[in-house]
Amino acid sequence: MLMNKNISGMNLLFNPKSVAIIGASEKTDKLGSHVMNSLIKGGYKGKIIPVNPFSETIMGLKAYRSIRDYGKQIDMVIVAVPAKLLSEVFRECADSGVKGVVLITAGFKEIEDSSGIELHNTIAEIANKAGISVIGPNTFGMINFHASLNASFTPEFSRVKKGTIALVSQSGGISHLFGFMAIRTNAGFSKIIGLGNRLNIDFAEMVEYLMDHDPDTKVLMLYMEGIDNPGRLMEIFKKHRGKKPVIVNKTGSSEKGDQASKSHTGSMAGRHEIYLGAFRQTGILAIDDTETLLDSARALAGCPKLEGNGVAILSGQAGPGMAACDICEAYGLKIVDFNNHTQERINENLPPLALRSNPVDMGPAWYDADASREIIKAVMEDDNVNAIMLLIMFASANVGVVNGISSLLLNWKQKKPLITCIFAPPGIWDNEMEHLEDSGALVNFPSPERAARAMASLWKYKNAIDK
Amino acid sequence: MLMNKNISGMNLLFNPKSVAIIGASEKTDKLGSHVMNSLIKGGYKGKIIPVNPFSETIMGLKAYRSIRDYGKQIDMVIVAVPAKLLSEVFRECADSGVKGVVLITAGFKEIEDSSGIELHNTIAEIANKAGISVIGPNTFGMINFHASLNASFTPEFSRVKKGTIALVSQSGGISHLFGFMAIRTNAGFSKIIGLGNRLNIDFAEMVEYLMDHDPDTKVLMLYMEGIDNPGRLMEIFKKHRGKKPVIVNKTGSSEKGDQASKSHTGSMAGRHEIYLGAFRQTGILAIDDTETLLDSARALAGCPKLEGNGVAILSGQAGPGMAACDICEAYGLKIVDFNNHTQERINENLPPLALRSNPVDMGPAWYDADASREIIKAVMEDDNVNAIMLLIMFASANVGVVNGISSLLLNWKQKKPLITCIFAPPGIWDNEMEHLEDSGALVNFPSPERAARAMASLWKYKNAIDK
Numbered sequence: 049m050l051m052n053k054n055i056s057g058m059n060l061l062f063n064p065k066s067v068a069i070i071g072a073s074e075k076t077d078k079l080g081s082h083v084m085n086s087l088i089k090g091g092y093k094g095k096i097i098p099v100n101p102f103s104e105t106i107m108g109l110k111a112y113r114s115i116r117d118y119g120k121q122i123d124m125v126i127v128a129v130p131a132k133l134l135s136e137v138f139r140e141c142a143d144s145g146v147k148g149v150v151l152i153t154a155g156f157k158e159i160e161d162s163s164g165i166e167l168h169n170t171i172a173e174i175a176n177k178a179g180i181s182v183i184g185p186n187t188f189g190m191i192n193f194h195a196s197l198n199a200s201f202t203p204e205f206s207r208v209k210k211g212t213i214a215l216v217s218q219s220g221g222i223s224h225l226f227g228f229m230a231i232r233t234n235a236g237f238s239k240i241i242g243l244g245n246r247l248n249i250d251f252a253e254m255v256e257y258l259m260d261h262d263p264d265t266k267v268l269m270l271y272m273e274g275i276d277n278p279g280r281l282m283e284i285f286k287k288h289r290g291k292k293p294v295i296v297n298k299t300g301s302s303e304k305g306d307q308a309s310k311s312h313t314g315s316m317a318g319r320h321e322i323y324l325g326a327f328r329q330t331g332i333l334a335i336d337d338t339e340t341l342l343d344s345a346r347a348l349a350g351c352p353k354l355e356g357n358g359v360a361i362l363s364g365q366a367g368p369g370m371a372a373c374d375i376c377e378a379y380g381l382k383i384v385d386f387n388n389h390t391q392e393r394i395n396e397n398l399p400p401l402a403l404r405s406n407p408v409d410m411g412p413a414w415y416d417a418d419a420s421r422e423i424i425k426a427v428m429e430d431d432n433v434n435a436i437m438l439l440i441m442f443a444s445a446n447v448g449v450v451n452g453i454s455s456l457l458l459n460w461k462q463k464k465p466l467i468t469c470i471f472a473p474p475g476i477w478d479n480e481m482e483h484l485e486d487s488g489a490l491v492n493f494p495s496p497e498r499a500a501r502a503m504a505s506l507w508k509y510k511n512a513i514d515k
Numbered sequence: 516m517l518m519n520k521n522i523s524g525m526n527l528l529f530n531p532k533s534v535a536i537i538g539a540s541e542k543t544d545k546l547g548s549h550v551m552n553s554l555i556k557g558g559y560k561g562k563i564i565p566v567n568p569f570s571e572t573i574m575g576l577k578a579y580r581s582i583r584d585y586g587k588q589i590d591m592v593i594v595a596v597p598a599k600l601l602s603e604v605f606r607e608c609a610d611s612g613v614k615g616v617v618l619i620t621a622g623f624k625e626i627e628d629s630s631g632i633e634l635h636n637t638i639a640e641i642a643n644k645a646g647i648s649v650i651g652p653n654t655f656g657m658i659n660f661h662a663s664l665n666a667s668f669t670p671e672f673s674r675v676k677k678g679t680i681a682l683v684s685q686s687g688g689i690s691h692l693f694g695f696m697a698i699r700t701n702a703g704f705s706k707i708i709g710l711g712n713r714l715n716i717d718f719a720e721m722v723e724y725l726m727d728h729d730p731d732t733k734v735l736m737l738y739m740e741g742i743d744n745p746g747r748l749m750e751i752f753k754k755h756r757g758k759k760p761v762i763v764n765k766t767g768s769s770e771k772g773d774q775a776s777k778s779h780t781g782s783m784a785g786r787h788e789i790y791l792g793a794f795r796q797t798g799i800l801a802i803d804d805t806e807t808l809l810d811s812a813r814a815l816a817g818c819p820k821l822e823g824n825g826v827a828i829l830s831g832q833a834g835p836g837m838a839a840c841d842i843c844e845a846y847g848l849k850i851v852d853f854n855n856h857t858q859e860r861i862n863e864n865l866p867p868l869a870l871r872s873n874p875v876d877m878g879p880a881w882y883d884a885d886a887s888r889e890i891i892k893a894v895m896e897d898d899n900v901n902a903i904m905l906l907i908m909f910a911s912a913n914v915g916v917v918n919g920i921s922s923l924l925l926n927w928k929q930k931k932p933l934i935t936c937i938f939a940p941p942g943i944w945d946n947e948m949e950h951l952e953d954s955g956a957l958v959n960f961p962s963p964e965r966a967a968r969a970m971a972s973l974w975k976y977k978n979a980i981d982k
Contacts, residue, residue, distance in 0.1 A: 077882065082911040188910065202910045204940045221832025224908035225962065228940050232961075273837065299837040302844035308837050308874050337964045338838060365688025370740065370766040370775050371805060377769035407775050415544065441691040443655065443669045444549040473671045473695050494699075495692065497804045 054147075057181040058257050061148030062192045062239070064123030065094045067199065068115050068146075070137055071128035072098030072106045079128040079152055082201040083189070090191075090198030090206035097122060115144050124148040126189065126199050131155050131167060134185075138171045142178035149175070150199045151184030151247065172247050180248075187244030188220040193237050194264045200242070202227070211236015212266035213345045216254045218243050222271045222297075226342055233494070234485055235346050238264040252281045259288040267349040268294045269341060273309040278326065285330035290513040293348040295333040295505070297341045298323050331512045333505065343498050344505035350491035351465035354506035356434040358384035360427045361407035364414065364440035364449065368469060368496040369407035372437055375497050379504035383407060384432045393426035414445065417452030424453060428460060435465040435503060439496050442472030450480045457489040465506055466490040469499040521614075524648040525724050528615030529659045529706070531590030532561045534666065535582050535613075537604055538595035539565030539573045546595040546619055549668040550656070557658075557665030557673035564589060582611050591615040593656065593666050598622050598634060601652075605638045609645035616642070617666045618651030618714065639714050647715075654711030655687040660704050661731045667709070669694070678703015679733035680812045683721045685710050689738045689764075693809055700961070701952055702813050705731040719748045726755040734816040735761045736808060740776040745793065752797035757980040760815040762800040762972070764808045765790050798979045800972065810965050811972035817958035818932035821973040823901035825851035827894045828874035831881065831907035831916065835936060835963040836874035839904055842964050846971035850874060851899045860893035881912065884919030891920060895927060902932040902970060906963050909939030917947045924956040932973055933957040936966040 067087060071080035080100070084107050087096050098106040101113040112118040115125065125146050127137055131153055141149060156164035168185070175182050183190050189200030193210040208230045217223040220242050230237060239262070241254060251270060258265045275281060285294065300306040301320045327334045335341045359381045363369030373383055383406050386394070394404050397419040403409035408427075413419035427433055440449060450470060457466065468490045470481055481492050493499040534554060538547035547567070551574050554563050565573040568580040579585040582592065592613050594604055598620055608616060623631035635652070642649050650657050656667030660677040675697045684690040687709050697704060706729070708721060718737060725732045742748060752761065767773040768787045794801045802808045826848045830836030840850055850873050853861070861871050864886040870876035875894075880886035894900055907916060917937060924933065935957045937948055948959050960966040 076911075079912060085911070201912060204909070204911065204943070207940055217834075219832065219834025219837075220910075221830065221836075221906075221908045222834035222838070224832070224910060225835060225938060228909070228938055229961070231940050271834065273834070297838075299834070299841055302841045302850075304844065304850040304874060305837040305840035308833065308840065308870055308876075336841070337962075339962050339964070363688065365686065365691070366775060367684075367686025367689035367738065367740070367766070368692060369688075370686075370772040371689070371764075373772035373775065374766055374769045374803070377771065383769075383771040403775055407771060409775075439688075441688045442671070442695070443687075443691060444543075444552070444671065445546060445668060471692060471695055473674055473698050476671070495696070495804075495806050497806070 054179055054181060055257070055261055057147040057179055058261065060123045061181050061183070062197070063195050064148065064197070066097060066121065066123050067092065067094060068097040068099050068118065068122045068125045069128065070099045070115070070125060072100050072111060074106055079201045082203060083126055083128055083152070083199070085203040086198035086200050086206065089203050091196040092198065093196060115140055115146070122146055124150070124199070126150045126152065128152040128201070134167060134171050138174040141180060142174050147180055149180055149182045150187065150189050151182050151244070152187060152189055152201060153184070154186035156185060156245070168245070168247070175248055182247040183241065183249055184244040185247060187242035188223060190239065190241040192239050205240060207231050208240070209234065209236040211238060212264065212349045213237050213269055214239045214241070214258050214262070214265040214267070215269045215271070216241045216243060216251060217271040218273045219271055222338065225338060229339065229342050233342065233346070234482055235342060238262070250277070251275055252277070252284050255281070255288070255294070256284050259291055266292055267345050268292055269345045270294065270296045272296055272298045273300060278323070282326050282330050285332055289331040293333070293509050295335055295341055295344050295348070296327055297335055297338060301336065331515070333508055333512055335505070339498070340501055343493060343502045347465070347467060347491050347502035347506055348509060350485070350488065351467065351506060352462055354435055354465050354510050357382050357507055358432050358434040359437060359503060360384065360386070360430070360433045361437045361439070362410055362424060362427060363407060364446060365411055366403055366409040368439040368441060369409060371496040372439060372500040373407050375500035376503060379501070379507060381504060381507055386427070386430050387432055390426045390430040394423050397422045414449060417448070420449065420453055421456050424456060428463070433464065435467065435506070437499060437503060438466065438468040438470065438490070439499065440470045442476055447476070450477050454480060454484055457484060458487055461488060462490065465503070467499050467503050468492045469494065469496045521646055521648060522724070522728055524614040524646055525728065527590045528648050528650070529664070530662050531615065531664070533564060533588065533590050534559065534561060535564040535566050535585065535589045535592045536595070537566045537582070537592060539567050539578060541573055546668045549670060550593055550595055550619070550666070552670040553665035553667050553673065556670050558663040559665065560663060582607055582613070589613055591617070591666070593617045593619065595619040595668070601634060601638050605641040608647060609641050614647055616647055616649045617654065617656050618649050618711070619654060619656055619668060620651070621653035623652060623712070635714070642715055649714040650708060650716055651711040652714060654709035655690060657706065657708040659706050672707060674698050675707070676701065676703040678705060679731065679816045680704050680736055681706045681708070681725050681729070681732040681734070682736045682738070683708045683710060683718060684738040685740045686738055689805065692805060696806065696809050700809065700813070701949055702809060705729065717744070718742055719744070719751050722748065722755070722761070723751050726758055733759055734812050735759055736812045737761065737763045739763055739765045740767060745790070749793050749797050752799055756798040760800070760976050762802055762808055762811050762815070763794055764802055764805060768803065798982070800975055800979055802972070806965070807968055810960060810969045814934060814958050814969035814973055815976060817952070817955065818934065818973060819929055821902050821932050821977055824849045824974055825899050825901040826904060826970060827851065827853070827897070827900045828904045828906070829877055829891060829894060830874060831913060832878055833870055833876040835906040835908060836876060839906060839963040839967040840874050842967035843970060846968070846974060848971060848974055853894070853897050854899055857893045857897040861890050864889045881916060884915070887916065887920055888923050891923060895930070900931065902934070902973070904966055904970060905933065905935040905937065905957070906966065907937045909943055914943070917944050921947060921951055924951060925954055928955060929957065932970070934966050934970050935959045936961065936963045
């Protein structure tokens, strides 16, 4: 594996001023055409250099026979040509001083088992000798949202918002899943990286880079099937414990899943429990569900640190508040008693027989924006409260409630974590909630339980790094 | 409580030819205005009779001073006036032969504790004597999608599709949550019913009615906080065991959640474990998460009966298949070995080093619709396979795959359960997937784990009723 002394190479890989696409094409049955679309439609601002010996121009850009033929400096190369051409391509990259490659080409194994491994070793040798950082082979690519660089064969990744979550994944399918979930949940990503078959960049290298050299990334989200050198990765986890949250989804808890993972990644998957134990020891959160993983990443990226387990639940209707209570308590969060002053202020703003202690049913204050704000403010200022959950289901009668409280939330700027489930049919409150979230006022989820589990992940993370 | 001898009254309540709205209004700060909108915009075809002594017309319809003033037969009445007017309103309903009331009015308790109970008892006596079935008080209302009858204060419920799931809920907030989830997941409902404070219709009456007298309902989904007479409900569950699936979300597993539930519903919530035990004994599935509850209802409503635990997982990419494996095995489903003939047919259509045994990675067959169809067909015909999961993440290169397999899936019509996670950015495959689902070809979910948990619910239901 490539040592991380090569930081400048990694920086070029993610922030190139020029990108060549070897295998560029206009034919939609070629991955090279989708890669071209990703770069162009994704708004990449650097120089795009299509390489294809059989074309004069591709998508309006002058094409070159080879990178040698181009002649000038190329910072990064995306390779989407058949495996048999790779030795030659890598030699050319080495000769031309290329320092970063995204190697989409798959099919090493399909040629024939031994020759596939031989080829893998040949190009690894060239790359390592020349100091070329390689993402792949057998990857969909990677995206650096902060550079508008979509170096993948899926242009639709560019619909994901720029943010602070980095995904490092061993599965292209799961990366696409997270990308599309992100579009639907307003999650923002810094990078999405498909490791593929890991020529010289594995989880260890990538985690170290994201921890030490990527200010755009605040939270690391890993999808892992099996790795070759778990000890090395655990060392890196330990070294960076508490620096940035790391959350991992490790498949293979089942017999068939584990078998499939071994043959898919060609690496030792190993006993699931051993991984989980190692994660615990190194301050890593393991989460066995993709939606919960992304929800947790969103909360960790979008909320300040949770300092204690005291949670206030304010709901527009009683039911969702109770559902959140059940989840919170199951994960060790406490639905705290308010201090006397807070309780008095709430009592002034709600009728006697409403649920006025925690969890508070704010339903009766619906029509009264002042009362709603007073209750929320009182709870914000209560020292017993470490975090707030706000759960409001739309009804035609409460359509104004989000506008009524948004200035308060915007000004508060999450002095403590504020996690919400403010939920309406599509088209209602969408813009308001997006604005609140993009301003850092809250993180919103599509069910009370998902909101509560996200809150629980903040608490689990605090415990994981305090140990 | 009202005995279910009064079936004709319940039928009128859900299928009225005429509906009066007492408290109809054009002022948006009155619930009566939202109810009017629900009826009109929801496309109700019967006669709408606004009742308000201070208006000549409301939303273009002639208004009446009272239902007596209207003079003719009224099948159902929606009441949204202050509590102090209720005795008079109920006497009038009784005199006019009204048999069904949706009683939205809340605030009985807020007047003062004892007089609130007194009022509750007074109107209960009138209703029971006159044989009036009452949904409420303190409810958002109910919707019968098969009669385009939105008798609630939330017009947006009419955006939910007509289907075969009935929701009976003790929480208005949770009902709204499910309604908006349904809009987002293409779930179809027969009825959504807010029980409120249960004057004479409780879970028992409603479950019995839906089981015996509502052919539109195939699956019952209950949200429960606490009930007064659990024994009676359990008797009704037992009596109808195996007739239609019943799935329950019971809150109150936590201390604070339980406390809140007691004061919210005014009923004994009782120990959570006792409920869970009773559900198990009566063939009811208890599910403690709202999203999973709706996912399970969709699977039970949209799939044929699962006959055994043998599952085939076919995925367009390896990762999602493994994630589904892990969940399936955790719930007692088996990722079965295919019979030899099936395996041969798969091997003919996938390269040697792909994952060709269960879970199958169909990735290499992406570009070849014939190969994809052949593999799916082989698995459909395998007697070892009781159900199929199909997991495909969009990528620009596989955009044609859904069209390539849809005829096959439409023609097969789920001879065995077909649960999918076919997932793309919004706007891609939406129409195709909606068509497949509405045609009964499959039930689709937004993550591989949610798809697998839905499959697990089919298996849990089989076990629950086979016991």
